[in-house]
Amino acid sequence: MAIASDPAVELAPLIYKYLEILHNRELVNHHVNYNSPVLLDCHARELVAWSVNNIDSQVKSLRSCxxxxxxxxxxxxxxxxxxxxxxxxxxxxxxxxxxxxxxx
Structure with missing residues (x-):
């Protein structure tokens, strides 16, 4: 979800980078078990909530020059x-x- 939004949502890299770091930390804690759940901390939950609540107002030009x-x-x-x-x-x-x- 987050990485796929990168071309259209300007702040997507800031959001998914934190989620990616959290995911990698949880993988290490669970001995690289991809089936283990990832518990979202307060900041991660806030990022996801902000994304859901603001996705309709996000725009990013696909052409930069x-x-x-x-x-x-x-x-x-x-x-x-x-x-x-x-x-x-x-x-x-x-x-x-x-x-x-x-x-x-």
Whole structure:
């Protein structure tokens, strides 16, 4: 849950890092038994509660810097094409590419 939220929640690394440290400490205490329960201390419970209560208001830009270029591409049953600025390329599918991973 926590690590998966990293791309979308700005404070996620601060939250899951503490939970990760707590988890690792509990693993050592239980001789690396992954089936043993992890008891959350007061701070961990506060972090989880804050996350649950504030997840809807959290946003994080997926893009941290301006784009350097923009590419447009398309494909059809017979061929493909792409454009970057004024540069264009296109082609027809080879016979062995007609049944490739992207079926149209």
């Amino acid at each position: 301006p784009y350097q270029l923009e590419m447009f591409c398309d494909a059809s049953l017979t061929g493909w094409g792409a454009v970057v600025g004024d540069t264009k390329t296109r082609g027809h599918w080879a016979h062995d590419e007609l049944d490739h991973i992207n079926c149209l």
